[in-house]
Amino acid sequence: MTGAAGYIGGRLVPELLDAGHEVRCMVRSSGRVRDQPWASQVEVAEADATDAAQVDRALDGVDVVYYLIHTMGGGRDFAAADREAATTFAAACERAGIRRVVYLGGLAPDGKLSPHMSSRTEVGQIFLDSAVPAVVLRAAMIIGSGSASFEMLRYLTERLPVMTTPRWVSTRTQPIAIRDVLRYLVAWASVTEEVNRSFDIGGPDVLTYADMMRVYADVAGLTRRLIIPVPLLSPGLSSHWVGLVTPVPAGLARPLVESLRNEAVCGEHDVARYVPDPPGGLIGLRRAVELALVKIKEADVATRWSSASTPGAPSDPLPTDPGWAGGSLYLDARARRVNASPQQLWEVVEAIGGEAGWYSLPIAWHLRGLMDRAVGGVGLRRGRRDPRRLRVGDSVDFWRVEEVRPGRLLRLRAEMRLPGLAWLELRVLEHEGATVYGQRAVFHPRGLSGHLYWWSVSPFHTLIFGRMLRNVAAAAEHGPVSPRPPRATGAGPPGDAATARGGPQRGGRAAVTRPVS
Incomplete structure (x- = not known):
């Protein structure tokens, strides 16, 4: 497991442990996962993904690899850094005889992509072109407390009853609940067929960003939001606007905003051939938001604020989530x-x-x-x-x-x-x-x-x-x-x-x- 200190990785590790797998986490510093509730149940290997010798040692005896490394910050060279890390890691997987690499990428159509989405697409292709079979899961917006894209939706909706918004609020997307993302990821550790391809994964709903804000407001018990799109805000200005209105850092908001300019709707559902949908179906947006929110009904609210450090579900916040996650x-x-x-x-x-x-x-x-x-x-x-x-x-x-x-x-x-x-x-x-x-x-x-x-x-x-x-x-x-x-x-x-x-x-x-x- 790489990226164990991140949003997805921190939630995926306990799911893999519950499924009976032995887990080794590769991190640059062991201190990054020391405070995770599952830290004592995993092996920890210190390695930099760009250092071939360190990666070789980390992969010794490993069967399946989860590659969850992606640069979300700014800087001109993030794409080059992602490319170098993925290339080095893919070569190490070949030398170690890894059975499968599982990579979580972004869902976007062919054509002009944002720089960050282009980088994620390139990383996925590096693994697909290697000698090790790879599964690339392409997800759009992930709905769960702590997810940067969900937190941006939360703060914008809660803080602005009336908002003038960029045109990207009219872009269609197919969000997916964090529980379904984790279910797909865990399942690929046990699939026996040899597969080397990408799969689109998304929930059952296709909506615009404005639609999602309205659903969030309704679930949260807020008054209906008045949304007025304007054509004047560039991605750079939009990210600064998001940074002003919400606690999501502008450097993180920019790649999120840039990705929203592209429609993110699944073109296929072939993943169900290998990982069937659950009996009740995939989780819709409304239910995903309910799971991610602090419950406001009397029977549910009792100790929610006081027990945030002991999450009981993947959609709960973790103590290692950013300080701005989880709502105000x-x-x-x-x-x-x-x-x-x-x-x-x-x-x-x-x-x-x-x-x-x-x-x-x-x-x-x-x-x-x-x-x-x-x-x-x-x-x-x-x-x-x-x-x-x-x-x-x-x-x-x-x-x-x-x-x-x-x-x-x-x-x-x-x-x-x-x-x-x-x-x-x-x-x-x-x-x-x-x-x-x-x-x-x-x-x-x-x-x-x-x-x-x-x-x-x-x-x-x-x-x-x-x-x-x-x-x-x-x-x-x-x-x-x-x-x-x-x-x-x-x-x-x-x-x-x-x-x-x-x-x-x-x-x-x-x-x-x-x-x-």
């Missing part, structure tokens, strides 16, 4: 040492809300409750079931208890009216023998209004959350909390806990308020 999530995280026992701190945490208040500004609390009721929300009417104890499913003012780990963690999910999803997490920690109070608020915005909401309330976070941090610590230090303290202990607006993925900084006292994309 905002975080306010703080921590403070407390001169009290963990039990004393937990008593304060578990009794929070209701008559105990939120240990911040009472007037802000009441105003936020009134604002929520004014737009049809629950406001402050519910209080809490028990002044001292909480269980999963309890209501606490306009929060819902999502998780309780006695003595350690209380996680609340907001049920006030918000343009997104919000959580408030309170932790009792121990560090070097000291008790530490950890507090973080997380927000997953929905559409442009969600981003505007976050930035409108974030200036108040130091006042609200900083005061809450200090007062919770002080309450623990002064003894067990009374079930009905004076209202002067106050309450900050939980709506300002609006924020979603990432972890608090460590230390005696720390605070960070930042977007995590």
